[in-house]
Amino acid sequence: MKEEHAPLGGRHSAHCVEEAEETVKDLRTALAHAGITLPSLRIDPATLAREAPCPLVQLGGCSVEVAARLAAALR
Numbered sequence: 001m002k003e004e005h006a007p008l009g010g011r012h013s014a015h016c017v018e019e020a021e022e023t024v025k026d027l028r029t030a031l032a033h034a035g036i037t038l039p040s041l042r043i044d045p046a047t048l049a050r051e052a053p054c055p056l057v058q059l060g061g062c063s064v065e066v067a068a069r070l071a072a073a074l075r
Contacts, residue, residue: 013052017043020055027057034073038062 020043028041040060047056062070 013054017048017053017055020057024057031070034069036066036069036073038066038070 024041024043028038031038031041038059039062040058042058042060044056044058047054
């Protein structure tokens with residue numbers, strides 16, 4: 001019986017998605033430690049819809065106050 005394997009690109013894509021999810025989690029935690037919440041922080045779902053997903057992180061919208069705190073934290 002022949003064993004089937006996911007194509008190399010499939011494993012790579014799955015790794016990319018897992019890495020993106022972990023990165024979003026890490027970023028959310030780091031921002032929380034700085035007292036900053038980006039309510040729309042997530043993986044862009046459109047970038048997951050491709051045959052070989054290449055996720056992008058959406059930082060989303062935030063208030064002017066949050067943007068100012070984010071800028072100050074990055075200085």
